[in-house]
Amino acid sequence: MFYKDVNTVNPVLEVKDLRARIDDKEVLRRVKLSLSPGEIKVLTGPNGSGKSTLARTIMGDERIEVVEGDILVDGESVKDLPPEERFRKGIFLSFQMPPEFEGIRIGEFLLRISGRSGPEAIREMKEIAKELGLDPSILMRELHRGLSGGERKRVELLQALFLKPKYVLLDEIDSGVDVESVELIAKKVKELVDGGSAVLFITHNPLSLKIFSDRPVLRMEGGRILENAG
Amino acid sequence: MRTLGKIDPSLVEEISRKKGEPEWMRRLRLRALELFEKLPDPEWLGGLDELNIEEMVLFEEVDVRASSWDELPPEIRKFYEEMKLPEMEKRYLAGLSTSFDSEMVYTHVKKYLEEKGVILLPMEEAVKRYPDLVKRYFGRIFPPAEHKYAALHYALWSGGVFVYVPRGVKVEFPVEAFFLISEELLAQFEHTLIVLEEDAYLHFIEGCSSPQFRKFSFHDGAVEAYVHRNAHLKFTTVQNWGKNIINFNNKRAIAEEGSTVEWVEGSFGSWKSYVYPSVILREKARARISNFSIAHAGEWKESGAKLFHVGKESRSTVTAKSISTGDGVSVFRGLVRMNRGAERAFSSVSCDSLLMDPQSKAFTYPHNQIEEPSARISYEASTSFLSEEQMFYLRSRGLDEDAARALIATGFLSDVIAELPPEYGAVFRRVLEYNFRGSVG
Numbered sequence: 001m002f003y004k005d006v007n008t009v010n011p012v013l014e015v016k017d018l019r020a021r022i023d024d025k026e027v028l029r030r031v032k033l034s035l036s037p038g039e040i041k042v043l044t045g046p047n048g049s050g051k052s053t054l055a056r057t058i059m060g061d062e063r064i065e066v067v068e069g070d071i072l073v074d075g076e077s078v079k080d081l082p083p084e085e086r087f088r089k090g091i092f093l094s095f096q097m098p099p100e101f102e103g104i105r106i107g108e109f110l111l112r113i114s115g116r117s118g119p120e121a122i123r124e125m126k127e128i129a130k131e132l133g134l135d136p137s138i139l140m141r142e143l144h145r146g147l148s149g150g151e152r153k154r155v156e157l158l159q160a161l162f163l164k165p166k167y168v169l170l171d172e173i174d175s176g177v178d179v180e181s182v183e184l185i186a187k188k189v190k191e192l193v194d195g196g197s198a199v200l201f202i203t204h205n206p207l208s209l210k211i212f213s214d215r216p217v218l219r220m221e222g223g224r225i226l227e228n229a230g
Numbered sequence: 231m232r233t234l235g236k237i238d239p240s241l242v243e244e245i246s247r248k249k250g251e252p253e254w255m256r257r258l259r260l261r262a263l264e265l266f267e268k269l270p271d272p273e274w275l276g277g278l279d280e281l282n283i284e285e286m287v288l289f290e291e292v293d294v295r296a297s298s299w300d301e302l303p304p305e306i307r308k309f310y311e312e313m314k315l316p317e318m319e320k321r322y323l324a325g326l327s328t329s330f331d332s333e334m335v336y337t338h339v340k341k342y343l344e345e346k347g348v349i350l351l352p353m354e355e356a357v358k359r360y361p362d363l364v365k366r367y368f369g370r371i372f373p374p375a376e377h378k379y380a381a382l383h384y385a386l387w388s389g390g391v392f393v394y395v396p397r398g399v400k401v402e403f404p405v406e407a408f409f410l411i412s413e414e415l416l417a418q419f420e421h422t423l424i425v426l427e428e429d430a431y432l433h434f435i436e437g438c439s440s441p442q443f444r445k446f447s448f449h450d451g452a453v454e455a456y457v458h459r460n461a462h463l464k465f466t467t468v469q470n471w472g473k474n475i476i477n478f479n480n481k482r483a484i485a486e487e488g489s490t491v492e493w494v495e496g497s498f499g500s501w502k503s504y505v506y507p508s509v510i511l512r513e514k515a516r517a518r519i520s521n522f523s524i525a526h527a528g529e530w531k532e533s534g535a536k537l538f539h540v541g542k543e544s545r546s547t548v549t550a551k552s553i554s555t556g557d558g559v560s561v562f563r564g565l566v567r568m569n570r571g572a573e574r575a576f577s578s579v580s581c582d583s584l585l586m587d588p589q590s591k592a593f594t595y596p597h598n599q600i601e602e603p604s605a606r607i608s609y610e611a612s613t614s615f616l617s618e619e620q621m622f623y624l625r626s627r628g629l630d631e632d633a634a635r636a637l638i639a640t641g642f643l644s645d646v647i648a649e650l651p652p653e654y655g656a657v658f659r660r661v662l663e664y665n666f667r668g669s670v671g
Binding site for chain 2: 059060062102109113142
């Protein structure tokens with residue numbers, strides 16, 4: 001039931017002429033983007049160029065004010081919806097620096113947000129953990145608390161792989177991890193896309209850029225998308 | 231019997247007469263009343279200036295005594311059903327009593343408890359049936375002179391449970407009593423007394439809940455526990471009084487040589503709450519106090535612990551957690567006293583506060599009194615804030631604001647919840663979620 005409603009008319013995430021600000025500072029300047037299931041788009045650019053801001057604005061971070069433009073999911077505006085509603089429409093954001101949560105176990109959290117239960121779901125979760133090079137016992141650990149940087153990234157990806165959302169925004173999922181992990185992450189991202197998800201892959205990791213060089217690469221600077229190879 | 235109005239000796243006499251009490255209890259009540267009149271309001275009483283005891287109904291007698299679930303009044307049954315307690319009772323509980331409007335209405339003692347010689351009785355009945363046993367302990371662990379409202383409690387006490395576990399008997403399942411306040415302006419002064427003889431074990435669960443009321447009500451209960459040599463008492467309280475209730479709870483245990491006392495105290499409800507479980511520790515005794523409280527907007531919750539180390543090598547641990555939301559105020563008030571002669575005694579106190587909103591408040595007042603040079607106390611405190619980033623993260627995973635806050639609160643309290651029997655933990659989580667939805671009193 002989760003987000004893979006292939007019968008939806010024209011499934012696409014569209015960002016239309018989006019202008020946004022934080023306090024008085026304009027952070028997004030007429031950004032245009034479209035993302036369809038089955039495709040990966042790479043978004044790169046220097047620090048502070050607005051990549052994370054764009055992803056967070058799409059997810060509905062209320063600290064960012066949308067001044068103009070729109071965000072559409074499958075033809076419907078989500079601009080005025082809270083983040084939880086956008087999640088239910090199929091948007092998933094993997095956080096660049098996810099916060100820590102005391103006393104919330106990863107496994108229980110995944111069951112809660114997926115609405116699933118039972119041994120089959122747990123088995124699948126453990127399987128994904130193993131594929132990501134994580135010991136399945138990590139599911140008993142607290143969400144991001146006491147985890148290394150690399151583990152956090154993989155726990156974020158684990159969530160995406162388990163939930164299989166329609167539109168996945170991966171914010172530097174490949175930063176601060178070793179070469180093998182970058183390759184593994186790229187492999188799993190491709191699997192996610194082959195399964196029908198759309199991925200916006202935010203990165204400045206040269207290896208990822210090389211791996212995904214056959215995919216559309218967008219470059220952001222100063223709150224604008226400069227090039228659109230798609 | 232419904233008693234309204236002035237608290238004077240004739241009222242106390244009448245309560246005692248109607249209960250058919252022995253002379254010593256009547257005199258204890260009258261002495262306590264004198265103390266109540268003489269004693270000033272406790273200095274530590276914060277956030278309370280509206281208390282007018284005499285405006286409150288004092289106690290009400292209920293002529294209902296049920297012997298099965300079906301005979302319970304529908305409103306009590308409904309609460310139990312909502313909290314999914316019948317199944318818990320079936321699977322977990324060794325015995326059950328409900329104090330309703332200050333009187334016991336339902337007592338269910340499982341056969342095996344009787345076979346083991348365990349006494350589980352309404353307090354009034356215990357006073358009549360086991361006067362000498364009760365007299366030996368009643369009012370001697372938590373004395374009426376402790377403070378003004380302890381004195382008031384002894385003058386007016388009504389309801390509560392007496393538990394006696396003979397030497398060497400380990401009660402394998404938790405024994406539970408639920409106290410409910412069900413009428414507006416009803417004050418409740420239940421008294422629970424637990425005695426564990428040498429090498430005995432008991433886990434007692436005291437639960438409290440009530441529907442939402444319009445006006446204030448007052449709860450001033452007491453729990454006394456005497457834990458003899460090498461015995462082990464675990465006492466768990468679920469406090470979910472209605473949001474208009476001022477709650478005092480006077481709890482103290484005496485832990486004899488080599489014994490262990492654990493207080494687990496969870497405070498969801500009430501408007502103002504003052505609860506500091508205390509333990510007097512003799513040689514090599516152990517005490518562990520875990521408590522948590524939630525102060526919602528407009529509420530004042532005080533919790534803490536008082537530990538009196540008397541014996542050598544006695545050890546105590548306090549884990550206190552509080553959550554404040556809106557302009558709610560959480561206060562931790564702790565006392566650790568190391569008497570001269572409490573050689574190598576050790577106490578560790580940790581106190582964590584979570585502030586959910588910018589206007590939320592938390593205060594900590596630890597007091598350490600050390601007369602013994604070889605005794606040690608360690609104290610840690612932390613305050614954390616709910617961050618916007620945490621909220622955004624959880625909402626981006628599909629949880630609405632209330633659910634996200636409830637999840638963070640549950641996570642923060644997870645180590646305290648883990649102390650409970652599993653099904654009780656599930657009830658705690660549910661009540662916690664109701665609390666953050668604002669739908670449960």
